[in-house]
Amino acid sequence: MPISASPPLRWRLLLRLVLAGLAGLFLGAPAGPLQAQDLVESQGIRFRLISGGAYQLGSPAGEAGRYAHEAPPYAVALRPFYLAETETTNAQYARFLQATGHPAPLYWKDKKLNAPSQPVVGVTWNDAQAFARWLTRKTGVTHRLPTEAEWEAAARGGLAGQPYPWGGEAPDAGGRFRANYNPGNFAADGFATTAPVGSFPPNGYGLYDMAGNVAEWCQDQVRTPAFGGPFGRGEVRLLKGASWYSRARDLRCAARQFAPPASADGFIGFRVVRLLPGQ
Ligand SMILES: [Ca+2]
Numbered sequence: 001m002p003i004s005a006s007p008p009l010r011w012r013l014l015l016r017l018v019l020a021g022l023a024g025l026f027l028g029a030p031a032g033p034l035q036a037q038d039l040v041e042s043q044g045i046r047f048r049l050i051s052g053g054a055y056q057l058g059s060p061a062g063e064a065g066r067y068a069h070e071a072p073p074y075a076v077a078l079r080p081f082y083l084a085e086t087e088t089t090n091a092q093y094a095r096f097l098q099a100t101g102h103p104a105p106l107y108w109k110d111k112k113l114n115a116p117s118q119p120v121v122g123v124t125w126n127d128a129q130a131f132a133r134w135l136t137r138k139t140g141v142t143h144r145l146p147t148e149a150e151w152e153a154a155a156r157g158g159l160a161g162q163p164y165p166w167g168g169e170a171p172d173a174g175g176r177f178r179a180n181y182n183p184g185n186f187a188a189d190g191f192a193t194t195a196p197v198g199s200f201p202p203n204g205y206g207l208y209d210m211a212g213n214v215a216e217w218c219q220d221q222v223r224t225p226a227f228g229g230p231f232g233r234g235e236v237r238l239l240k241g242a243s244w245y246s247r248a249r250d251l252r253c254a255a256r257q258f259a260p261p262a263s264a265d266g267f268i269g270f271r272v273v274r275l276l277p278g279q
Pocket of ligand 1: 180181182183185186187188189190191192193244
């Protein structure tokens, strides 16, 4: 909350948090049967409806592997939104490049990373913005990157207070891998770099790779001590979910990574939000 918020705004925000906290008492209820409107397909991207309501996010002080710059536990009220079932793939991104003439990202010709079903990497935050704007123009429906709260609420898949999208087990518990990451040997989970999206089981909301594979750009600008700043000069944006390059602790839903918006790397990608009609 900005310190300069006027008293009425402060009270409205406070009321919203209290209501979110009350609604949070009912978190954890199993999701109902999938309805037709829960799934939308557009421009080769499948979107899942994430219900509006209260979500419990952040990590408690005692969570194993927690970093000091993570948000403490907090309740947030979200409006409903659609989130792409998978990270944006090279095939989906290719449509955008072809339609717009936007420059190809780094690693576009790297055979280890450029199969159609692998997530696009080497994209800057600015590239992700251009992709979302193109989808918006093309469909007449607003698309954008998720906020951290939207991303994390979706990643938790209906499980409150669990470190990972699948619950509390380590990503390799019982010798079964639940994500593409770096368990000490990059390829031990079956993938030395990015995995084709959807190679591991989805979370409780039907979303794939909310942990690992590629770190996903979020909308949020990072500029406050709450995000672990200061980071020096200039703009810094948030990444969630960690990647094929990351260790287990970074795969937790509350974990955060940061990068300037013009930076690109082989472990960074994104997925998009699609707003509901009228939003
Ligand atoms: Ca791996």
